[in-house]
Amino acid sequence: MNPTSATAVPASADATLRQDARVIGLVGLAHGTSHFYHLILAALFPWLRSEFALSYAQLGLLMTVFFVVSGIGQALAGFVVDRVGARRVLFFGVAMLGISAMALALAHSYAALLGGALLAGVGNSIFHPADYTLLNQRVSRARLAHGFSVHGISGNIGWAAAPLFMTTVATVADWRTALACAALLPLAVLAILFANRTALRPNPPVPAAAAGQGGALGFLRLPTVWMCFAFFFLTAVALGGIQAFGPIALAQLYAVSRELATSSYTAYMLASAGGMVVGGFLGAGARRHDRTVALAFACAAALAVLLGAGWLPGWTVLPLMAAIGFCSGVAGPSRDLMIRAAAPQNATGRVYGVVYSGLDSGLSVGPLLFGAIMDAGHPGWLFHGVALFQLAAIGTAVGVGGSSRATAAKTV
Numbered sequence: 419m420n421p422t423s424a425t426a427v428p429a430s431a432d433a434t435l436r437q438d439a440r441v442i443g444l445v446g447l448a449h450g451t452s453h454f455y456h457l458i459l460a461a462l463f464p465w466l467r468s469e470f471a472l473s474y475a476q477l478g479l480l481m482t483v484f485f486v487v488s489g490i491g492q493a494l495a496g497f498v499v500d501r502v503g504a505r506r507v508l509f510f511g512v513a514m515l516g517i518s519a520m521a522l523a524l525a526h527s528y529a530a531l532l533g534g535a536l537l538a539g540v541g542n543s544i545f546h547p548a549d550y551t552l553l554n555q556r557v558s559r560a561r562l563a564h565g566f567s568v569h570g571i572s573g574n575i576g577w578a579a580a581p582l583f584m585t586t587v588a589t590v591a592d593w594r595t596a597l598a599c600a601a602l603l604p605l606a607v608l609a610i611l612f613a614n615r616t617a618l619r620p621n622p623p624v625p626a627a628a629a630g631q632g633g634a635l636g637f638l639r640l641p642t643v644w645m646c647f648a649f650f651f652l653t654a655v656a657l658g659g660i661q662a663f664g665p666i667a668l669a670q671l672y673a674v675s676r677e678l679a680t681s682s683y684t685a686y687m688l689a690s691a692g693g694m695v696v697g698g699f700l701g702a703g704a705r706r707h708d709r710t711v712a713l714a715f716a717c718a719a720a721l722a723v724l725l726g727a728g729w730l731p732g733w734t735v736l737p738l739m740a741a742i743g744f745c746s747g748v749a750g751p752s753r754d755l756m757i758r759a760a761a762p763q764n765a766t767g768r769v770y771g772v773v774y775s776g777l778d779s780g781l782s783v784g785p786l787l788f789g790a791i792m793d794a795g796h797p798g799w800l801f802h803g804v805a806l807f808q809l810a811a812i813g814t815a816v817g818v819g820g821s822s823r824a825t826a827a828k829t830v
Contacts, residue, residue, distance in 0.1 A: 434558055440617045441556040442565045444610070445549050446572035448508060451607050452545040453576030454583075455515050455538055456781070458600050459484070459522070459531075460662045461584035464676070465593035470528050474663070478789025481662050483532055484539040485782030489775045491543025496771020499544075503620030504551040507544045512608045514541030519601035523594045541604075546774035555621045567698050570750050571691045577661070578687035581680050642818060643773060649753070649814040650776030651783075653715075656807040657746075658784020659800050660686065664739070667797035672732040682736045686743035693747020700752065707756035708819025711749045712812045718745035719805035726801030746808075756818055 459466070463477050499507050518541055522534035553565045587596035611618065664686070665679035674682075693714075700710055721742045724730070730738070791799050 435561075437617065438557045438561045438565070440614065441552065442561070442568050444614055444618060445552050445565070446568045447607055448512060448611060449545055449549050449569050450572035450576035450579075451512065451515065451604055452542050453573040454580045454600075454603065455519070455542060455576075456484075457577060457580035457661055458519065458538075458584055458597065459535060460785070461581040461680075462588055462593045462596060463662070463666065465588055466531070469593070470531070472528065474666075474789040474792040475786065476528065476789075478662060478785035478787075480531055480535045481658065481785035482782045484535040484542070485658070485778045485780075485785075487536050487539030488542040489778030489782060491540055492546060492775040492778055493771045495544045496547035496768035499547045499551050499771070500768055504548040504555070505615065505618045505620050508548040508552070508618070509608065509611060511541045511544035511548065512604045512611065514538075516601045516604040516608070517541070519597050519604075523597035523601065543778070546777070547768070547771040550770040550774075552618055552620075556618065566754050567694065567751060570694050570754070574687050574691040574694070574747070578684045578691070581665070582684055585676075585680055643769070645814050645818045646773045647776035647779075649811055649818060650774060651780040652807050652811040652814060653746075654777045654780025655784040655787065656780075656804040656811075658781040659788035659804050661781075662785035663788050663792050663797075663800055667792065667800045668735050668739075670797040671726075671728045672735050674732045674735055678732070678735065682739040685736050685740040688743070689740035690743035690747035690750075693744040694750045696744075697748040697751040700748065701755050706819060707752035708815045710752040711756065711815040714745050714749035714752075715808045715812050715815075718742050718749075719808040721745065722801045722805040722808070726798040726805070728798050753815070756815065 459477075459480050466472060466480075467474075467477060495507060514537060518534050518538035521537055522531065525531045525534055549569060553562065553569065557565045584596045584600065587599050660683070665676070665683050668674060668679040668682055669676055697710070697714070701707060721738060725735070725738045725742070788800050788803060791797075791803065
């Protein structure tokens, strides 16, 4: 018996584990950076409002520009990923984030802020098609679900870290210094990605003739693709309101300190990450993922209505925000499993780009809509609006789930 044969399979399995973990970690790091940049402006709204004498609607427009550019760019980036490879596109996006932060730090007018937001949107646009393509190409099927989980959790960590980091630096120094410091993050991440570029090598581009029936755009005729888009859009409108104005609304509604209001948002995002862990176990043991999503969002909406009523004492703000985040997080893994089941087979960058552009589209609408509500002096309505959009998303989730089951039944 060959003495090396007994160890050949375990050694190969160990190498695959290391490769999978490496790719998942690198993609998660990049994704967390992109989500960090979603909020570098929103976290500085109090400073920017004072510096440039802006209304809440004008502040919301900064976020709208960011996410409109990102949403359009994301749909287009999927085709670029399929053409030139996800690694190059990922490197470009990370570099653009750093450039945008420096442009914002040097801004001396509202127009310059809008320009910086546009650059940041271009950088952000590439992440979902590039990330999911790399995960699908470079991570073994057995660990792909873990890759999706880490991808989602890393994004939440980025969302949670941005307000604390930006407000801390702005308080100690000023808002320009906070943005300059934020520019260092993508530069460091880019260096790490480049050093590990061999792990992120792309598959050869797929010829246009192999795109499937209907060509490269054939997937756009599938109703489930647009239902998935609608689901992301509605949930993102709700999320956009909390991200842009949640801490400000809490401070006004409950007369709590800025520190407590910001910490409550951080608790929301961290609890959401914890909810994703729990939701992963629920999703793995369930078949009707739309039911899990519906129940989780129904609970989150009920808690948002309670928070918006302003009836409770100020100390309840943090645990209530954490509970809303937890319920929303529980829905995350079931959402991804539901959408993956509904998406076309062998989905590539262009499919992810279009579906996930619903996220950016919703995040572009949310700040503008809820900014107008804040200007009208109704901070409680922000949370009632969040609940309304979460409840509307339940309908699309049920539609996606029902369509997927009907399609599966036809193929049996």
